[in-house]
Amino acid sequence: MNILITGAAGYIGSHVLKVLLEQSSHEICVIDNLSKGNINAINELKKIRNFEFFNVSLEDDLNEIFAKHKFDAIIHFAAFIEVFESTQDPLKYYLNNTANVAKILTYCKIYGVNRFIFSSTAAVYGEPDTPEVSEESQTIPINPYGYSKLMSEQVIKDYATSNKEFRYAILRYFNVAGADPDGLIGQNYPNATHLIKVAVQTILGKREKMAIYGDDYATDDGTCVRDYIHVSDLATAHVSALNHINENQSEIFNVGYGRGFSVKEVVKMAKEVSGVDFKVDIANRRDGDPSVLISNASKIKTLTDWTPKFDDLKLIIKTALEWEKRL
Numbered sequence: 001m002n003i004l005i006t007g008a009a010g011y012i013g014s015h016v017l018k019v020l021l022e023q024s025s026h027e028i029c030v031i032d033n034l035s036k037g038n039i040n041a042i043n044e045l046k047k048i049r050n051f052e053f054f055n056v057s058l059e060d061d062l063n064e065i066f067a068k069h070k071f072d073a074i075i076h077f078a079a080f081i082e083v084f085e086s087t088q089d090p091l092k093y094y095l096n097n098t099a100n101v102a103k104i105l106t107y108c109k110i111y112g113v114n115r116f117i118f119s120s121t122a123a124v125y126g127e128p129d130t131p132e133v134s135e136e137s138q139t140i141p142i143n144p145y146g147y148s149k150l151m152s153e154q155v156i157k158d159y160a161t162s163n164k165e166f167r168y169a170i171l172r173y174f175n176v177a178g179a180d181p182d183g184l185i186g187q188n189y190p191n192a193t194h195l196i197k198v199a200v201q202t203i204l205g206k207r208e209k210m211a212i213y214g215d216d217y218a219t220d221d222g223t224c225v226r227d228y229i230h231v232s233d234l235a236t237a238h239v240s241a242l243n244h245i246n247e248n249q250s251e252i253f254n255v256g257y258g259r260g261f262s263v264k265e266v267v268k269m270a271k272e273v274s275g276v277d278f279k280v281d282i283a284n285r286r287d288g289d290p291s292v293l294i295s296n297a298s299k300i301k302t303l304t305d306w307t308p309k310f311d312d313l314k315l316i317i318k319t320a321l322e323w324e325k326r327l
């Protein structure tokens with residue numbers, strides 16, 4: 001296959017690119033405007049096997065790239081991902097995340113690209129009634145980020161209804177963390193807000209201390225519970241999903257492990273893994289945080305050949321810490 005990956009210089013995109021370069025013979029082309037992604041990831045991954053990289057935005061004219069490459073599939077990552085920022089600047093999210101999906105699907109329509117893998121998020125579920133959510137659970141986002149992705153999903157579904165040749169897989173990611181166990185790539189955002197990233201930065205003294213946002217939730221230890229999935233397992237889920245829709249119909253898949261850890265459990269494990277007793281404050285709740293969010297991941301495990309290999313909180317934190325040391 002001839003595959004276009006958008007946003008492959010970013011955290012998740014680069015891990016998917018690595019898997020495809022190592023484990024497939026697909027021809028790969030990458031576009032990324034490097035607004036959040038990192039050119040080092042592209043340069044490192046080119047050492048595995050060469051691919052074409054274009055430093056362009058989705059707003060740019062991509063006709064030449066599409067005309068030249070005749071893509072069979074697109075894996076679309078390029079998007080903004082910060083929940084809090086989306087509450088402060090929602091239009092930025094609706095333009096970059098939602099409007100750009102319509103834009104890239106327009107290229108699909110013009111150039112006959114009929115396989116599409118989309119990065120969605122568990123944030124589409126909002127504050128669920130049940131701790132575990134399946135793909136059938138209600139989708140009522142509680143922030144603009146979640147809505148920007150849910151609306152993108154609708155755009156994709158509506159386009160698929162209008163074009164019987166077109167098939168998509170929507171992957172709803174749970175809490176992605178960790179880094180490539182080979183140490184080639186990892187998360188590079190300068191102002192990351194995600195728990196495991198913040199914890200490893202605190203271990204290394206890049207932050208003086210960290211905060212637990214709320215310890216009065218209705219959970220066993222009062223802190224929020226999340227389904228942390230290793231980024232390399234998430235990466236292989238994209239390949240399994242693409243293989244699946246190539247032979248079967250379009251699907252929405254949750255991608256998580258189906259178990260949860262509380263913020264306190266993550267902090268405790270981070271201290272154990274590193275041997276550093278870093279400073280942790282208890283702070284107020286953060287707006288928009290549901291108390292528990294765990295995936296029911298049985299659908300992707302049953303329908304596709306996806307076999308996760310890194311379902312281990314210790315390993316997730318360890319690989320995140322090793323990567324952070326390299327930065």
Ligand code: UDP
Pocket residue numbers: 083175193194195196198210211212213214224225226263286289
């Ligand atoms: N969290 C925290 N301190 C931090 C960062 C995150 O207590 O410095 C909590 C956050 O409130 C949430 C959980 O950790 O309950 C996971 O947050 P994260 O930002 O990693 O992912 P999200 O679930 O928001 O996508």
